[in-house]
Amino acid sequence: MNPTTEVPAPSPVSPSLAGPLKVAVILGSNREGRFGPVVADWLLGRFRDRDDLVAEVVDTADAGLPTALSSSPSPEVAAELAKVTPGLAAADAFVVLTPEYNHSFPASLKALIDWHYEEWRAKPVAFVSYGGVSGGLRAVEQLRLVFAELHAVTVRDTVSFHNAGASFDDAGRHRDPAAPDAAAKAMLDQLAWWASALRTAKEARPYGS
Numbered sequence: 001m002n003p004t005t006e007v008p009a010p011s012p013v014s015p016s017l018a019g020p021l022k023v024a025v026i027l028g029s030n031r032e033g034r035f036g037p038v039v040a041d042w043l044l045g046r047f048r049d050r051d052d053l054v055a056e057v058v059d060t061a062d063a064g065l066p067t068a069l070s071s072s073p074s075p076e077v078a079a080e081l082a083k084v085t086p087g088l089a090a091a092d093a094f095v096v097l098t099p100e101y102n103h104s105f106p107a108s109l110k111a112l113i114d115w116h117y118e119e120w121r122a123k124p125v126a127f128v129s130y131g132g133v134s135g136g137l138r139a140v141e142q143l144r145l146v147f148a149e150l151h152a153v154t155v156r157d158t159v160s161f162h163n164a165g166a167s168f169d170d171a172g173r174h175r176d177p178a179a180p181d182a183a184a185k186a187m188l189d190q191l192a193w194w195a196s197a198l199r200t201a202k203e204a205r206p207y208g209s
């Protein structure tokens with residue numbers, strides 16, 4: 001029996017006095033000629049009918065983050081961090097868009113993750129993955145381990161696109177949108193539930209105190 005059918009969807013999150021939950025949509029690929037923006041545009045369309053979530057893009061391609069980490073970054077690196085850190089810090093939740101590279105996720109995404117710490121803490125993370133035959137599922141399973149170390153909570157449901165390039169037309173529309181649209185709704189409902197619950201919990205008692 002498919003356990004998906006046994007677990008009801010989380011109750012809708014009512015817009016709170018604190019306003020809609022802020023979701024950083026993270027583009028993990030910075031590859032020249034990347035497909036990621038097509039997937040990002042599709043995902044941003046899934047936020048349009050929601051009053052509980054507002055999306056802001058954080059793009060690894062906007063910042064040239066070095067792989068050599070430093071606790072006292074140079075002014076040049078600090079300037080690059082300033083292009084992405086505020087969006088991560090302000091977010092109540094994340095959706096990570098990741099392709100699969102050699103059965104894992106891209107180095108650009110790992111650099112963004114490793115250059116930050118507190119920004120991920122006690123927040124939920126959802127995943128949209130894409131790639132060849134695997135649809136990026138191996139990248140997602142590895143990212144769950146990474147985010148656990150950062151005290152982040154990964155949500156169960158994901159959206160994945162196998163053979164992603166062939167799934168969208170030249171205008172960036174998905175050729176058969178019913179299933180991915182439904183998957184995105186389930187994923188965003190879970191993300192909203194966790195983000196709301198964790199925001200309330202952190203207001204009552206800061207995480208780690």
Ligand SMILES: Cc1cc2nc3c(=O)[nH]c(=O)nc-3n(C[C@H](O)[C@H](O)[C@H](O)COP(=O)(O)O)c2cc1C
Nearest residue numbers: 029031034035036099100101102103131132133134
């Ligand atoms: C270096 C590299 C390694 C890849 N390895 C895999 C892989 O292991 N499994 C897979 O399904 N697709 C793999 N692909 C295909 C990519 O997931 C696919 O081209 C995806 O669209 C890349 O995302 P991007 O265009 O946004 O960078 C690989 C692509 C590249 C460039």
